[in-house]
Amino acid sequence: MRREWPQFSLTAGTSPMSVMWFGPLIGMERSFTLSVQYGLPFGGRSDLFRFIPLVRVLSPSLVLNFDAEQEAPLPHVYFEGPDYRLSPLCLFDPAAGQWNASMSIARTTIPWAARWLACYELWEATGRWHGGGRHQPAGETKDAA
Protein backbone atom coordinates (compact mmCIF):
# COMPACT_ATOMS: atom_id res chain seq x y z
CA MET A 1 0.00 0.00 0.00
CA ARG A 2 2.75 2.45 0.91
CA ARG A 3 4.43 1.97 -2.44
CA GLU A 4 1.26 2.07 -4.57
CA TRP A 5 -0.80 4.58 -2.61
CA PRO A 6 1.54 6.62 -0.41
CA GLN A 7 -1.27 9.09 0.34
CA PHE A 8 -2.96 6.42 2.49
CA SER A 9 -1.90 6.30 6.14
CA LEU A 10 -1.98 3.13 8.21
CA THR A 11 -3.25 2.81 11.78
CA ALA A 12 -4.07 -0.07 14.07
CA GLY A 13 -7.66 -1.21 13.84
CA THR A 14 -10.11 -1.02 16.69
CA SER A 15 -10.27 -4.82 16.88
CA PRO A 16 -7.34 -7.18 17.45
CA MET A 17 -5.29 -8.26 14.43
CA SER A 18 -6.81 -5.59 12.20
CA VAL A 19 -5.67 -2.41 10.51
CA MET A 20 -7.23 0.68 9.01
CA TRP A 21 -5.94 2.81 6.18
CA PHE A 22 -7.20 6.33 5.64
CA GLY A 23 -6.57 8.30 2.50
CA PRO A 24 -7.84 10.30 -0.46
CA LEU A 25 -8.90 8.67 -3.71
CA ILE A 26 -10.26 10.06 -6.97
CA GLY A 27 -12.78 8.32 -9.18
CA MET A 28 -13.12 10.83 -11.99
CA GLU A 29 -11.78 14.14 -10.69
CA ARG A 30 -13.30 14.75 -7.25
CA SER A 31 -11.28 13.56 -4.27
CA PHE A 32 -12.99 11.44 -1.60
CA THR A 33 -11.54 10.37 1.72
CA LEU A 34 -11.84 6.65 2.34
CA SER A 35 -11.20 4.23 5.12
CA VAL A 36 -10.11 0.67 4.41
CA GLN A 37 -10.56 -1.86 7.19
CA TYR A 38 -9.00 -5.31 7.09
CA GLY A 39 -8.17 -7.97 9.60
CA LEU A 40 -6.83 -11.46 9.90
CA PRO A 41 -8.87 -14.38 11.26
CA PHE A 42 -8.98 -14.08 15.05
CA GLY A 43 -10.57 -16.22 17.65
CA GLY A 44 -13.38 -17.52 15.46
CA ARG A 45 -14.79 -14.03 15.00
CA SER A 46 -16.88 -13.52 11.88
CA ASP A 47 -16.48 -9.80 11.30
CA LEU A 48 -16.87 -9.08 7.58
CA PHE A 49 -13.60 -7.13 7.50
CA ARG A 50 -11.73 -10.34 8.39
CA PHE A 51 -12.93 -11.85 5.11
CA ILE A 52 -12.76 -8.91 2.72
CA PRO A 53 -11.30 -5.40 2.90
CA LEU A 54 -14.09 -3.01 3.81
CA VAL A 55 -13.98 0.36 2.10
CA ARG A 56 -16.09 3.22 3.39
CA VAL A 57 -16.45 6.74 2.04
CA LEU A 58 -15.89 9.21 4.86
CA SER A 59 -16.03 12.52 3.04
CA PRO A 60 -17.65 14.04 1.21
CA SER A 61 -20.51 11.91 2.48
CA LEU A 62 -22.36 9.68 0.08
CA VAL A 63 -25.84 11.02 -0.66
CA LEU A 64 -28.79 8.66 -0.44
CA ASN A 65 -31.24 9.09 -3.30
CA PHE A 66 -34.50 7.22 -2.87
CA ASP A 67 -35.76 8.60 -6.20
CA ALA A 68 -32.91 7.25 -8.27
CA GLU A 69 -34.05 5.33 -11.32
CA GLN A 70 -31.64 2.54 -10.47
CA GLU A 71 -29.92 1.36 -7.30
CA ALA A 72 -31.90 3.54 -4.89
CA PRO A 73 -30.97 4.69 -2.36
CA LEU A 74 -27.25 3.81 -2.75
CA PRO A 75 -25.59 1.68 -5.42
CA HIS A 76 -23.58 -1.46 -4.71
CA VAL A 77 -22.98 -1.26 -0.98
CA TYR A 78 -23.49 -3.63 1.93
CA PHE A 79 -26.15 -1.58 3.67
CA GLU A 80 -25.09 -0.99 7.22
CA GLY A 81 -26.86 1.25 9.73
CA PRO A 82 -27.33 3.38 11.59
CA ASP A 83 -25.61 5.79 9.22
CA TYR A 84 -26.14 4.18 5.82
CA ARG A 85 -23.87 6.73 4.18
CA LEU A 86 -20.99 4.84 5.76
CA SER A 87 -22.04 1.50 4.33
CA PRO A 88 -19.10 -0.54 2.98
CA LEU A 89 -18.71 -0.56 -0.79
CA CYS A 90 -19.32 -3.84 -2.62
CA LEU A 91 -16.40 -3.91 -4.98
CA PHE A 92 -16.34 -7.49 -6.22
CA ASP A 93 -18.50 -10.54 -6.58
CA PRO A 94 -17.53 -13.08 -3.88
CA ALA A 95 -19.06 -15.91 -5.88
CA ALA A 96 -16.85 -15.12 -8.87
CA GLY A 97 -13.66 -15.58 -6.90
CA GLN A 98 -12.41 -12.14 -7.86
CA TRP A 99 -10.61 -11.59 -4.58
CA ASN A 100 -8.91 -13.73 -1.95
CA ALA A 101 -6.58 -13.05 0.93
CA SER A 102 -3.49 -13.71 -1.18
CA MET A 103 -4.22 -10.69 -3.36
CA SER A 104 -2.85 -7.21 -2.92
CA ILE A 105 -5.39 -4.73 -1.56
CA ALA A 106 -3.41 -1.96 -3.21
CA ARG A 107 -3.75 -3.56 -6.63
CA THR A 108 -7.36 -4.69 -6.37
CA THR A 109 -9.47 -3.06 -3.69
CA ILE A 110 -8.18 0.50 -4.10
CA PRO A 111 -8.40 0.58 -7.91
CA TRP A 112 -11.86 -0.98 -7.70
CA ALA A 113 -12.85 1.70 -5.20
CA ALA A 114 -11.70 4.33 -7.72
CA ARG A 115 -13.96 2.70 -10.31
CA TRP A 116 -16.80 2.63 -7.82
CA LEU A 117 -16.35 6.33 -7.03
CA ALA A 118 -16.42 7.21 -10.74
CA CYS A 119 -19.62 5.24 -11.22
CA TYR A 120 -21.12 6.66 -8.03
CA GLU A 121 -20.59 10.20 -9.30
CA LEU A 122 -22.31 9.31 -12.56
CA TRP A 123 -25.14 7.61 -10.64
CA GLU A 124 -25.54 10.69 -8.47
CA ALA A 125 -25.91 12.83 -11.60
CA THR A 126 -28.07 10.54 -13.74
CA GLY A 127 -29.81 8.19 -11.31
CA ARG A 128 -28.46 5.25 -13.30
CA TRP A 129 -25.62 2.89 -12.46
CA HIS A 130 -23.31 2.41 -15.42
CA GLY A 131 -20.68 0.21 -13.81
CA GLY A 132 -22.44 -3.15 -14.12
CA GLY A 133 -22.52 -5.75 -11.34
CA ARG A 134 -25.06 -7.92 -9.59
CA HIS A 135 -26.85 -8.12 -6.27
CA GLN A 136 -26.92 -10.56 -3.44
CA PRO A 137 -29.72 -13.02 -4.18
CA ALA A 138 -32.45 -13.23 -1.58
CA GLY A 139 -31.47 -15.52 1.26
CA GLU A 140 -27.73 -15.17 0.71
CA THR A 141 -26.09 -13.38 3.61
CA LYS A 142 -23.10 -11.17 3.39
CA ASP A 143 -21.24 -13.66 5.56
CA ALA A 144 -21.07 -15.80 2.43
CA ALA A 145 -18.25 -13.53 1.36
Next chain:
Amino acid sequence: MTEHFLIKTDTASPKGGPNQIIPNWSVAERLLAAVAVKIELPPTQHALMCQRKATIEAHLESDGSPLKGHIRLFYQQGSVAIGATVKAKLRDEGFDIDIIVELLHRGSLTPAQVLDLLFQAMRGEPGSRYYDCTVRQSRCVTVHYADGMHLDLSPSLLLDERDPRRSIIFHSKTEEPRWKDTTILTNSYGFVAHYNRLCPVDQTFSDKYGRMVRDADLQLRDMMKDADSVPVPAHSSEIGGKSAATVGLQLIKRNRNIRWHKRNRRMPASVMLSCLALEVAQPGRTIAQNLVAISSHILTRLVSAKNAGLLIHVENPCCPGDVFTDRWPETHHDQDLFISDMRLLLAQLEQFLDERRSFKERARTLEEMFGETVARQVIDSFAAETGETVKSGNHLLGATGTIFAAPTSVAAKQPVRQNTFFGSKWPGN
Protein backbone atom coordinates in the same frame (compact mmCIF):
# COMPACT_ATOMS: atom_id res chain seq x y z
CA MET B 1 -10.34 -17.91 -13.78
CA THR B 2 -9.88 -15.57 -16.69
CA GLU B 3 -7.97 -12.43 -15.97
CA HIS B 4 -8.84 -9.28 -17.85
CA PHE B 5 -6.22 -6.60 -18.03
CA LEU B 6 -6.59 -3.19 -19.48
CA ILE B 7 -5.53 -2.36 -22.99
CA LYS B 8 -3.72 0.91 -23.40
CA THR B 9 -5.29 3.01 -26.11
CA ASP B 10 -4.53 6.53 -27.21
CA THR B 11 -6.88 6.73 -30.14
CA ALA B 12 -10.64 6.93 -30.16
CA SER B 13 -12.51 4.06 -31.68
CA PRO B 14 -14.33 5.03 -34.86
CA LYS B 15 -17.36 3.25 -33.45
CA GLY B 16 -17.38 5.44 -30.37
CA GLY B 17 -19.83 8.17 -29.49
CA PRO B 18 -19.24 11.88 -29.37
CA ASN B 19 -17.81 11.71 -25.87
CA GLN B 20 -15.26 9.09 -26.83
CA ILE B 21 -12.78 8.84 -24.00
CA ILE B 22 -9.82 10.95 -24.99
CA PRO B 23 -6.63 10.83 -22.95
CA ASN B 24 -5.28 14.09 -21.51
CA TRP B 25 -8.60 15.90 -21.66
CA SER B 26 -10.24 16.78 -18.37
CA VAL B 27 -13.84 15.78 -17.76
CA ALA B 28 -14.87 19.41 -18.32
CA GLU B 29 -13.02 19.53 -21.61
CA ARG B 30 -14.63 16.31 -22.82
CA LEU B 31 -18.10 17.57 -21.92
CA LEU B 32 -17.58 20.98 -23.50
CA ALA B 33 -16.27 19.41 -26.69
CA ALA B 34 -19.22 17.01 -26.76
CA VAL B 35 -21.70 19.90 -26.34
CA ALA B 36 -19.98 21.76 -29.17
CA VAL B 37 -20.18 18.71 -31.43
CA LYS B 38 -23.89 18.41 -30.63
CA ILE B 39 -24.73 22.00 -31.51
CA GLU B 40 -22.53 22.62 -34.51
CA LEU B 41 -23.10 22.01 -38.19
CA PRO B 42 -21.98 18.42 -38.78
CA PRO B 43 -20.11 17.49 -41.96
CA THR B 44 -23.15 15.77 -43.44
CA GLN B 45 -25.28 18.88 -42.92
CA HIS B 46 -22.43 20.98 -44.28
CA ALA B 47 -22.42 18.90 -47.44
CA LEU B 48 -26.21 19.22 -47.64
CA MET B 49 -25.89 22.98 -47.27
CA CYS B 50 -23.34 23.07 -50.12
CA GLN B 51 -25.69 21.04 -52.28
CA ARG B 52 -28.59 23.39 -51.53
CA LYS B 53 -26.43 26.42 -52.20
CA ALA B 54 -25.46 25.00 -55.60
CA THR B 55 -29.12 24.28 -56.40
CA ILE B 56 -30.09 27.83 -55.48
CA GLU B 57 -27.28 29.22 -57.61
CA ALA B 58 -28.53 27.22 -60.58
CA HIS B 59 -32.10 28.32 -59.85
CA LEU B 60 -31.21 32.03 -59.77
CA GLU B 61 -29.19 31.79 -62.95
CA SER B 62 -31.62 29.62 -64.88
CA ASP B 63 -33.52 30.73 -67.97
CA GLY B 64 -36.45 32.87 -66.97
CA SER B 65 -34.88 34.09 -63.73
CA PRO B 66 -34.89 37.90 -63.51
CA LEU B 67 -31.34 37.65 -62.17
CA LYS B 68 -29.96 35.51 -64.98
CA GLY B 69 -26.71 37.09 -66.12
CA HIS B 70 -26.68 39.60 -63.28
CA ILE B 71 -24.84 37.61 -60.58
CA ARG B 72 -21.07 37.76 -60.25
CA LEU B 73 -20.51 35.37 -57.36
CA PHE B 74 -22.06 33.37 -54.54
CA TYR B 75 -20.06 32.92 -51.37
CA GLN B 76 -20.59 31.88 -47.78
CA GLN B 77 -20.27 34.50 -45.11
CA GLY B 78 -20.65 34.62 -41.39
CA SER B 79 -20.49 31.69 -39.04
CA VAL B 80 -20.50 28.98 -41.66
CA ALA B 81 -17.45 30.45 -43.34
CA ILE B 82 -15.42 30.39 -40.11
CA GLY B 83 -16.73 27.01 -38.94
CA ALA B 84 -18.67 28.49 -36.02
CA THR B 85 -22.24 27.67 -37.01
CA VAL B 86 -24.50 26.58 -34.19
CA LYS B 87 -28.09 25.44 -34.15
CA ALA B 88 -30.43 28.33 -34.66
CA LYS B 89 -32.46 28.31 -31.49
CA LEU B 90 -32.94 26.48 -28.28
CA ARG B 91 -33.83 23.08 -29.64
CA ASP B 92 -32.99 21.11 -32.74
CA GLU B 93 -34.39 23.67 -35.11
CA GLY B 94 -31.67 23.59 -37.71
CA PHE B 95 -29.01 26.02 -38.81
CA ASP B 96 -28.91 29.55 -40.24
CA ILE B 97 -26.57 29.67 -43.23
CA ASP B 98 -25.53 33.04 -44.67
CA ILE B 99 -24.85 33.33 -48.39
CA ILE B 100 -23.84 36.49 -50.23
CA VAL B 101 -25.29 36.90 -53.71
CA GLU B 102 -22.93 39.39 -55.30
CA LEU B 103 -24.59 41.25 -58.16
CA LEU B 104 -22.76 42.61 -61.19
CA HIS B 105 -24.67 45.87 -60.97
CA ARG B 106 -27.83 47.33 -59.48
CA GLY B 107 -28.80 49.66 -62.27
CA SER B 108 -31.10 52.28 -60.83
CA LEU B 109 -32.74 49.94 -58.36
CA THR B 110 -33.42 51.10 -54.82
CA PRO B 111 -32.52 48.86 -51.86
CA ALA B 112 -36.13 47.72 -51.61
CA GLN B 113 -36.20 46.88 -55.31
CA VAL B 114 -32.95 44.91 -55.10
CA LEU B 115 -34.30 42.84 -52.22
CA ASP B 116 -37.67 42.42 -53.96
CA LEU B 117 -35.94 41.32 -57.15
CA LEU B 118 -33.95 38.65 -55.34
CA PHE B 119 -37.13 37.59 -53.53
CA GLN B 120 -39.03 37.23 -56.80
CA ALA B 121 -36.17 35.42 -58.51
CA MET B 122 -35.81 33.03 -55.61
CA ARG B 123 -39.50 32.44 -55.07
CA GLY B 124 -40.37 31.89 -58.70
CA GLU B 125 -43.87 31.29 -59.97
CA PRO B 126 -46.65 29.61 -57.96
CA GLY B 127 -45.87 25.93 -57.88
CA SER B 128 -42.12 26.49 -57.81
CA ARG B 129 -40.31 24.44 -55.17
CA TYR B 130 -39.25 27.66 -53.40
CA TYR B 131 -42.53 29.57 -53.73
CA ASP B 132 -43.93 28.76 -50.30
CA CYS B 133 -40.69 28.59 -48.36
CA THR B 134 -39.08 31.90 -49.31
CA VAL B 135 -39.39 34.97 -47.09
CA ARG B 136 -38.28 38.54 -47.75
CA GLN B 137 -36.37 39.98 -44.80
CA SER B 138 -34.96 43.46 -44.24
CA ARG B 139 -31.47 42.58 -45.51
CA CYS B 140 -31.81 39.18 -47.07
CA VAL B 141 -34.13 36.59 -48.51
CA THR B 142 -34.54 33.45 -46.43
CA VAL B 143 -35.19 30.00 -47.82
CA HIS B 144 -36.64 27.63 -45.22
CA TYR B 145 -36.19 23.88 -45.54
CA ALA B 146 -38.39 21.27 -43.94
CA ASP B 147 -35.52 19.97 -41.82
CA GLY B 148 -35.05 23.37 -40.16
CA MET B 149 -32.11 24.65 -42.16
CA HIS B 150 -32.43 28.28 -43.33
CA LEU B 151 -30.35 29.83 -46.08
CA ASP B 152 -30.16 33.61 -45.85
CA LEU B 153 -29.31 35.11 -49.23
CA SER B 154 -28.03 38.68 -48.96
CA PRO B 155 -27.71 40.62 -52.21
CA SER B 156 -24.55 42.70 -52.38
CA LEU B 157 -22.65 44.90 -54.78
CA LEU B 158 -18.89 45.13 -55.07
CA LEU B 159 -17.68 48.69 -54.52
CA ASP B 160 -14.17 48.55 -55.87
CA GLU B 161 -12.72 45.72 -57.91
CA ARG B 162 -9.24 46.63 -56.65
CA ASP B 163 -10.43 45.97 -53.08
CA PRO B 164 -12.04 42.56 -53.44
CA ARG B 165 -15.31 41.95 -51.67
CA ARG B 166 -15.56 45.45 -50.16
CA SER B 167 -19.23 45.75 -50.84
CA ILE B 168 -22.56 47.16 -49.91
CA ILE B 169 -25.58 45.23 -48.82
CA PHE B 170 -29.13 46.54 -48.85
CA HIS B 171 -31.46 47.41 -45.99
CA SER B 172 -35.18 47.84 -46.45
CA LYS B 173 -37.88 47.00 -43.94
CA THR B 174 -41.14 46.53 -45.78
CA GLU B 175 -43.15 47.94 -42.86
CA GLU B 176 -41.13 51.18 -42.74
CA PRO B 177 -41.24 54.18 -45.11
CA ARG B 178 -38.93 53.88 -48.10
CA TRP B 179 -36.86 56.91 -47.13
CA LYS B 180 -35.43 54.80 -44.35
CA ASP B 181 -34.01 52.31 -46.84
CA THR B 182 -30.27 52.37 -47.11
CA THR B 183 -27.13 50.57 -48.15
CA ILE B 184 -24.56 49.28 -45.68
CA LEU B 185 -20.83 48.95 -46.16
CA THR B 186 -19.55 45.44 -45.58
CA ASN B 187 -16.62 43.19 -46.21
CA SER B 188 -17.65 39.92 -44.66
CA TYR B 189 -15.38 38.09 -47.07
CA GLY B 190 -12.38 40.02 -45.79
CA PHE B 191 -13.33 39.38 -42.17
CA VAL B 192 -13.71 35.66 -42.79
CA ALA B 193 -10.27 35.52 -44.40
CA HIS B 194 -8.85 37.57 -41.51
CA TYR B 195 -10.47 35.30 -38.90
CA ASN B 196 -9.36 32.10 -40.56
CA ARG B 197 -5.84 33.44 -40.97
CA LEU B 198 -5.43 34.59 -37.36
CA CYS B 199 -7.45 32.08 -35.39
CA PRO B 200 -4.89 29.67 -33.94
CA VAL B 201 -5.27 26.01 -34.80
CA ASP B 202 -3.58 23.56 -32.47
CA GLN B 203 -3.06 20.43 -34.52
CA THR B 204 -3.40 18.04 -31.57
CA PHE B 205 -6.67 19.63 -30.51
CA SER B 206 -7.87 19.80 -34.08
CA ASP B 207 -7.19 16.10 -34.65
CA LYS B 208 -8.98 15.04 -31.46
CA TYR B 209 -11.95 17.30 -32.05
CA GLY B 210 -12.12 16.23 -35.68
CA ARG B 211 -12.38 12.60 -34.59
CA MET B 212 -15.29 13.44 -32.30
CA VAL B 213 -17.04 15.31 -35.11
CA ARG B 214 -16.56 12.43 -37.52
CA ASP B 215 -17.79 9.88 -34.97
CA ALA B 216 -20.91 11.93 -34.28
CA ASP B 217 -21.40 12.45 -38.00
CA LEU B 218 -21.27 8.71 -38.67
CA GLN B 219 -24.10 8.28 -36.19
CA LEU B 220 -26.06 11.08 -37.86
CA ARG B 221 -25.57 9.52 -41.29
CA ASP B 222 -26.80 6.21 -39.94
CA MET B 223 -29.93 7.96 -38.73
CA MET B 224 -30.43 9.76 -42.05
CA LYS B 225 -29.51 6.98 -44.42
CA ASP B 226 -33.06 6.56 -45.67
CA ALA B 227 -33.50 10.21 -46.56
CA ASP B 228 -33.56 11.15 -50.23
CA SER B 229 -30.97 13.84 -50.38
CA VAL B 230 -28.23 13.21 -47.92
CA PRO B 231 -24.88 13.65 -49.58
CA VAL B 232 -21.78 11.98 -48.27
CA PRO B 233 -19.19 14.53 -47.25
CA ALA B 234 -15.97 13.95 -49.06
CA HIS B 235 -13.64 15.28 -46.41
CA SER B 236 -15.54 15.60 -43.17
CA SER B 237 -12.31 15.60 -41.20
CA GLU B 238 -11.27 18.84 -42.84
CA ILE B 239 -14.56 20.40 -41.83
CA GLY B 240 -14.31 19.07 -38.29
CA GLY B 241 -10.73 20.06 -37.58
CA LYS B 242 -10.53 23.53 -36.18
CA SER B 243 -9.44 25.92 -33.49
CA ALA B 244 -10.31 25.54 -29.81
CA ALA B 245 -11.01 29.28 -29.86
CA THR B 246 -13.74 28.74 -32.45
CA VAL B 247 -15.23 25.96 -30.35
CA GLY B 248 -15.23 28.36 -27.39
CA LEU B 249 -16.93 30.95 -29.58
CA GLN B 250 -19.60 28.44 -30.61
CA LEU B 251 -20.36 27.66 -26.98
CA ILE B 252 -20.70 31.34 -26.16
CA LYS B 253 -23.11 31.70 -29.08
CA ARG B 254 -25.07 28.74 -27.78
CA ASN B 255 -25.24 30.35 -24.34
CA ARG B 256 -26.38 33.61 -25.96
CA ASN B 257 -29.12 31.78 -27.89
CA ILE B 258 -30.43 30.28 -24.67
CA ARG B 259 -30.32 33.51 -22.67
CA TRP B 260 -32.02 35.55 -25.40
CA HIS B 261 -34.53 32.95 -26.53
CA LYS B 262 -37.37 34.26 -24.42
CA ARG B 263 -36.42 37.93 -24.41
CA ASN B 264 -38.07 38.70 -27.72
CA ARG B 265 -35.32 41.19 -28.54
CA ARG B 266 -32.59 41.27 -31.14
CA MET B 267 -29.63 39.41 -29.71
CA PRO B 268 -25.90 40.23 -29.85
CA ALA B 269 -24.62 39.65 -33.37
CA SER B 270 -22.54 36.57 -34.06
CA VAL B 271 -20.07 38.54 -36.14
CA MET B 272 -19.45 40.91 -33.20
CA LEU B 273 -18.74 37.92 -30.96
CA SER B 274 -16.43 36.43 -33.59
CA CYS B 275 -14.47 39.66 -33.82
CA LEU B 276 -14.16 39.97 -30.02
CA ALA B 277 -13.11 36.31 -29.77
CA LEU B 278 -10.41 36.90 -32.34
CA GLU B 279 -9.05 39.86 -30.34
CA VAL B 280 -7.99 37.48 -27.55
CA ALA B 281 -7.40 34.25 -29.48
CA GLN B 282 -4.16 32.54 -28.54
CA PRO B 283 -2.72 29.17 -29.47
CA GLY B 284 -2.44 26.38 -26.92
CA ARG B 285 -5.58 27.05 -24.95
CA THR B 286 -8.20 24.45 -24.11
CA ILE B 287 -11.87 24.97 -24.91
CA ALA B 288 -12.50 25.90 -21.29
CA GLN B 289 -9.63 28.36 -21.23
CA ASN B 290 -10.93 29.92 -24.43
CA LEU B 291 -14.43 30.16 -23.01
CA VAL B 292 -13.15 32.00 -19.95
CA ALA B 293 -10.79 34.23 -21.95
CA ILE B 294 -13.37 35.19 -24.58
CA SER B 295 -16.21 35.72 -22.09
CA SER B 296 -13.96 37.83 -19.87
CA HIS B 297 -12.90 39.93 -22.85
CA ILE B 298 -16.47 40.44 -24.03
CA LEU B 299 -17.43 41.48 -20.49
CA THR B 300 -14.48 43.89 -20.28
CA ARG B 301 -15.41 45.51 -23.59
CA LEU B 302 -19.07 45.82 -22.62
CA VAL B 303 -18.33 47.26 -19.18
CA SER B 304 -15.79 49.64 -20.66
CA ALA B 305 -18.43 50.99 -23.05
CA LYS B 306 -21.00 51.19 -20.26
CA ASN B 307 -18.63 53.09 -17.96
CA ALA B 308 -18.06 55.60 -20.74
CA GLY B 309 -21.82 55.97 -21.15
CA LEU B 310 -21.62 54.42 -24.61
CA LEU B 311 -22.85 51.39 -26.42
CA ILE B 312 -20.18 48.93 -27.44
CA HIS B 313 -18.71 49.62 -30.88
CA VAL B 314 -17.03 46.85 -32.87
CA GLU B 315 -15.85 47.36 -36.42
CA ASN B 316 -14.60 45.01 -39.09
CA PRO B 317 -10.81 45.14 -38.75
CA CYS B 318 -10.57 44.66 -42.53
CA CYS B 319 -13.04 47.34 -43.49
CA PRO B 320 -13.33 50.58 -41.51
CA GLY B 321 -16.95 51.64 -41.53
CA ASP B 322 -18.27 48.08 -41.57
CA VAL B 323 -19.78 48.23 -38.08
CA PHE B 324 -20.59 44.89 -36.48
CA THR B 325 -22.64 46.58 -33.77
CA ASP B 326 -24.92 48.52 -36.09
CA ARG B 327 -28.03 46.60 -35.04
CA TRP B 328 -27.11 45.49 -31.53
CA PRO B 329 -27.10 46.86 -28.88
CA GLU B 330 -30.03 49.10 -29.66
CA THR B 331 -30.27 50.33 -26.07
CA HIS B 332 -28.29 50.42 -22.85
CA HIS B 333 -30.74 47.88 -21.50
CA ASP B 334 -29.65 45.42 -24.22
CA GLN B 335 -26.05 46.02 -23.25
CA ASP B 336 -26.78 45.59 -19.55
CA LEU B 337 -28.54 42.30 -20.25
CA PHE B 338 -25.49 40.95 -22.02
CA ILE B 339 -23.20 42.19 -19.25
CA SER B 340 -25.32 40.18 -16.81
CA ASP B 341 -25.19 37.19 -19.13
CA MET B 342 -21.41 37.26 -19.32
CA ARG B 343 -21.07 37.64 -15.55
CA LEU B 344 -23.40 34.70 -15.05
CA LEU B 345 -21.56 32.60 -17.62
CA LEU B 346 -18.21 33.30 -15.98
CA ALA B 347 -19.58 32.38 -12.56
CA GLN B 348 -21.08 29.19 -13.99
CA LEU B 349 -17.83 28.31 -15.71
CA GLU B 350 -16.00 28.69 -12.42
CA GLN B 351 -18.41 26.20 -10.85
CA PHE B 352 -18.30 23.84 -13.80
CA LEU B 353 -14.50 23.75 -13.91
CA ASP B 354 -14.14 23.20 -10.16
CA GLU B 355 -13.07 19.56 -9.80
CA ARG B 356 -13.88 19.64 -6.08
CA ARG B 357 -17.58 19.92 -6.86
CA SER B 358 -19.74 16.87 -7.41
CA PHE B 359 -20.27 15.71 -10.95
CA LYS B 360 -23.99 16.18 -10.33
CA GLU B 361 -23.50 19.88 -9.60
CA ARG B 362 -21.21 20.30 -12.59
CA ALA B 363 -23.68 18.50 -14.85
CA ARG B 364 -26.47 20.78 -13.68
CA THR B 365 -24.31 23.81 -14.41
CA LEU B 366 -23.60 22.47 -17.89
CA GLU B 367 -27.38 22.28 -18.46
CA GLU B 368 -27.82 25.84 -17.25
CA MET B 369 -25.09 27.11 -19.55
CA PHE B 370 -25.93 25.27 -22.76
CA GLY B 371 -29.46 23.94 -22.47
CA GLU B 372 -30.99 21.00 -20.71
CA THR B 373 -31.64 18.80 -23.72
CA VAL B 374 -28.19 18.94 -25.25
CA ALA B 375 -26.34 18.84 -21.92
CA ARG B 376 -28.42 15.92 -20.72
CA GLN B 377 -27.64 13.97 -23.89
CA VAL B 378 -23.96 14.71 -23.43
CA ILE B 379 -23.99 13.68 -19.76
CA ASP B 380 -25.89 10.47 -20.49
CA SER B 381 -23.53 9.59 -23.30
CA PHE B 382 -20.49 10.39 -21.16
CA ALA B 383 -21.89 8.28 -18.31
CA ALA B 384 -22.59 5.33 -20.59
CA GLU B 385 -19.13 5.44 -22.17
CA THR B 386 -17.38 5.87 -18.84
CA GLY B 387 -19.40 2.92 -17.50
CA GLU B 388 -18.26 0.81 -20.44
CA THR B 389 -14.69 1.82 -19.72
CA VAL B 390 -15.05 0.74 -16.11
CA LYS B 391 -16.73 -2.53 -17.02
CA SER B 392 -14.13 -3.38 -19.62
CA GLY B 393 -11.24 -2.39 -17.37
CA ASN B 394 -9.92 -0.49 -20.37
CA HIS B 395 -8.31 2.37 -18.49
CA LEU B 396 -5.27 3.36 -16.52
CA LEU B 397 -5.23 4.77 -13.03
CA GLY B 398 -3.49 7.94 -11.97
CA ALA B 399 -1.30 8.33 -8.92
CA THR B 400 -4.32 9.55 -6.98
CA GLY B 401 -6.71 7.11 -8.55
CA THR B 402 -8.51 8.79 -11.42
CA ILE B 403 -9.71 6.36 -14.06
CA PHE B 404 -8.98 9.00 -16.72
CA ALA B 405 -5.20 8.91 -16.29
CA ALA B 406 -3.34 9.64 -19.49
CA PRO B 407 -1.25 6.84 -21.01
CA THR B 408 1.67 9.24 -21.14
CA SER B 409 1.56 9.91 -17.40
CA VAL B 410 4.66 8.60 -15.65
CA ALA B 411 2.56 8.01 -12.54
CA ALA B 412 0.01 5.78 -14.30
CA LYS B 413 -0.65 2.58 -12.37
CA GLN B 414 -0.17 -0.96 -13.52
CA PRO B 415 -3.05 -2.89 -15.11
CA VAL B 416 -5.93 -3.67 -12.79
CA ARG B 417 -7.98 -6.86 -12.55
CA GLN B 418 -11.55 -6.70 -13.70
CA ASN B 419 -14.19 -6.67 -10.99
CA THR B 420 -17.95 -7.09 -10.70
CA PHE B 421 -19.70 -4.72 -8.35
CA PHE B 422 -21.87 -6.55 -5.86
CA GLY B 423 -24.11 -5.51 -3.02
CA SER B 424 -27.02 -6.12 -0.74
CA LYS B 425 -30.61 -4.98 -1.16
CA TRP B 426 -31.81 -1.92 0.69
CA PRO B 427 -33.12 -3.27 3.99
CA GLY B 428 -36.15 -1.04 3.71
CA ASN B 429 -37.45 -3.07 0.75
